[in-house]
Amino acid sequence: MNAIHLKLLRNAEYLQFMKDYAAIIHLNDPTTLQIDAKLSAFETKSSELQDLFKKALASDKTKTVLELDERRDNAINGLTGYVQSLGYHFESVTRKNAQLLRDNLTLYGSGIARMNYQSETATLNNIYRDWTTKPDLMDAVIYLNLAPWLDELNDANTEFNVQFLTRTQEYGDANPETIKSKREETNVAYYALRDRIDALHTLTESPESPYSKLINQLNALIDQYNVLLMKRESGLPPDEMK
Numbered sequence: 329m330n331a332i333h334l335k336l337l338r339n340a341e342y343l344q345f346m347k348d349y350a351a352i353i354h355l356n357d358p359t360t361l362q363i364d365a366k367l368s369a370f371e372t373k374s375s376e377l378q379d380l381f382k383k384a385l386a387s388d389k390t391k392t393v394l395e396l397d398e399r400r401d402n403a404i405n406g407l408t409g410y411v412q413s414l415g416y417h418f419e420s421v422t423r424k425n426a427q428l429l430r431d432n433l434t435l436y437g438s439g440i441a442r443m444n445y446q447s448e449t450a451t452l453n454n455i456y457r458d459w460t461t462k463p464d465l466m467d468a469v470i471y472l473n474l475a476p477w478l479d480e481l482n483d484a485n486t487e488f489n490v491q492f493l494t495r496t497q498e499y500g501d502a503n504p505e506t507i508k509s510k511r512e513e514t515n516v517a518y519y520a521l522r523d524r525i526d527a528l529h530t531l532t533e534s535p536e537s538p539y540s541k542l543i544n545q546l547n548a549l550i551d552q553y554n555v556l557l558m559k560r561e562s563g564l565p566p567d568e569m570k
Contacts, residue, residue, distance in 0.1 A: 329522055329525065329526055329543055329546060329547060329550070330546075330547045330550045330551065330554070331550075332345075332550045332553055332554055332557075333557065334511075334515055334518070336557050337553065337557070339381055339507060339511075340381075341553070341556070342511065343374070343377065343378055343381060345549070345553050346370075346374045346377075346514065346518065347374070348549055349518070349546065349549060350367065350370065350371050350374065352542070352545050352546055352549060353367055353521075353542065353546075354367075355545075356541065356542040356545070360538075361525075361528070361538060361539065361542065362528060363521065363524050363525055363528070366517075366520055366521040366524045367521060369517050369520070369521075370514075370517040370518055370520070370521045372517075373510070373513050373514040373516075373517040374514055374517075376510060376513075376514075377507065377510045377511060377513075377514050380506075380507055380510050381507060389491055389492075389494055389495035390495065392491050392495075393488065393491050393492050393495055396484060396487055396488035396491055397445065397448075397488055399484040399488075400441075400448070400452060400481065400484035400485045400488055401441035403477065403480045403481040403484050403485075404440050404441055404452060404455075404481060405441050406477065407474070407477045407478070407481060408433060408440075410474075410477065411426050411429045411430055411433065411472075411474075412426075412430060414426035414472060415427055415430055421471070422471075422472065425467070425468035425471045425472055426468070426472065428464055428465060428468045429459070429465060429468050429469070429472075429474075432455070432458055432459070432462075432465055433455065436451050436454065436455060440452070442560065445488075445492060448485075449485060449488065449489050449492075452481060452482075452485040453485065455481075456478065456481060456482045456485070459474075459478055460478070525539055525542065525543065525546075526543075529543060
């Protein structure tokens, strides 16, 4: 069976993948295939994760966190785009200062707004620190009149982190089992089910394995999600998987 990097799937994507995976198996008579016990264990963990995820989304802070994340995404995307455009300015001094800031942004990689919450928070903090403490970058910010952009970036990122930590604290107090640990448990059940299917397929001595059809269908599903992950990594739109 094809591999997939489960860690890279966002929570909602992860849950949908597990749901689709189980649904395909149910269409292929898991009892006859002797995988119903592993499937049941897998669905139990998936269901527990689903319940935990719903509780997290129900938090009063979740909407605020999402809005602040969009705000800081807009700030870094706008700032990056503006600095890049100034790199083509007709004035040489403007181009030079823009290039200094562009070079600094390059150090932190592309797609900052697509990073996970914690990584984006740290990256934006680092950019803000660089642009407010390093003399050449500070001069470039002043010359290009980017202080308002930088203030917006810092304010949005700081407020996001406050709300994110508050939500995490409330969520942690109410739910001893975190989504991360529950995902790890679900992973174990997923791999146990996958390995059971692969093992029975390998041990089948008849010319046509009854597991071939199931494996082909599951591989088709896995390939769809792998395409999603590849498009995200390359920055391309995820089409219908969005």
